[in-house]
Amino acid sequence: MTSASDLRSGKTHRDENFPVASWIIHPRHRALILAFYNFVRTADDIADHATLGADDKLRYLDLLEAELLGKGDTQPEAVSLRRAFAERAMAPRHALDVLVAFRMDVTKLRYENWDDVIHYCRYSAMPVGRFMLDVHGESTSTWAASDALCAGLQINNHLQDCAKDYKNLNRVYLPRDALAASGATVEMLGEAKSQPALLQCLHALAVRTEALLNESRSLSAEVKDFRLGLEIAVIQAFADRIVGMLKVRDPLSERVHLSKPELLVQSIGAITSEMIRRAAGRRPQTKPVAGA
Structure with a gap:
């Protein structure tokens, strides 16, 4: 299976309609915020992919969730966010919630x-x-x-x-x-x-x-x-x-x-x-x- 990273649209945090981890935010938070953004952006791009079939989209979203929860190390965005959460002793609840929405986008x-x-x-x-x-x-x-x-x-x-x-x-x-x-x-x-x-x-x-x-x-x-x-x-x-x-x-x-x-x-x-x-x-x- 291709890495979810390969399905990214090319859109980054600098292309959003609102600031993401801008200079306003304290530097100690920016790495975690960017890891969260990259995970969400990857999942969003999968759900919106123009040629990927619905079943494949759902498989990739399931894979991102599994690796966010520690079941594998093949998807960089999931692994990076998992490690960033671990460093701050934070649960992945909000990242798991957004995956619910992206599955809705598919179905x-x-x-x-x-x-x-x-x-x-x-x-x-x-x-x-x-x-x-x-x-x-x-x-x-x-x-x-x-x-x-x-x-x-x-x-x-x-x-x-x-x-x-x-x-x-x-x-x-x-x-x-x-x-x-x-x-x-x-x-x-x-x-x-x-x-x-x-x-x-x-x-x-x-x-x-x-x-x-x-x-x-x-x-x-x-x-x-x-x-x-x-x-x-x-x-x-x-x-x-x-x-x-x-x-x-x-x-x-x-x-x-x-x-x-x-x-x-x-x-x-x-x-x-x-x-x-x-x-x-x-x-x-x-x-x-x-x-x-």
Whole structure:
């Protein structure tokens, strides 16, 4: 069997819509975070592989899990993460959770409603935030706000890539009931520009995602680690900016990703605001959600 590493897409932590083990995070945590990222990225690339069959995808995901748990040493990403966890005496629970989501990606192509999508996020996105909090020794009381932020990031990504996911993988994360409520169909995702019914559905889902992101706004103040608080503030700013674009743009025909200059501006603004907020002892402010 080919190593899972050979199936990587070439995407790295520098290509994500959010910072991964950035300079903001303390250097003592970066190796573990990158090991976790590389494991997750490898599994994600397997689940999304264009030519690999479903049975082969599941076999590779099972192999990554087995080696993460110590049953073999043939998959570098699994072995590296296993050793990094051992050095910190951390359990692999969050890495095992994300594998649940990637198996869903192989076997589940449609989602019935919002709760169905949130259930997917429980395994695809929320474990990543929980992992970061555990790495920094934060309380599990921070998980609720983290879960909201991670789910919002995930659904932002679903909306950004809805056409690509459909065309390349026949995978649709837009809930069936939301499409039906707007009079839209899955097949509309294959067009170059959204029809009005589909655009109405996409914008409504963006508004709902914005409300979800409002639930995460307290997270930067809830964490004790100063550097992690800054990183969360940056991620929140990225998510807020992207959902704002998704509320008014058409992801089938318009750009809904942040450019490098936009990422820099958002980062500087978020770091500055968070430092001022912490110095003044103020709580983060929620934002009104138009149309919610």
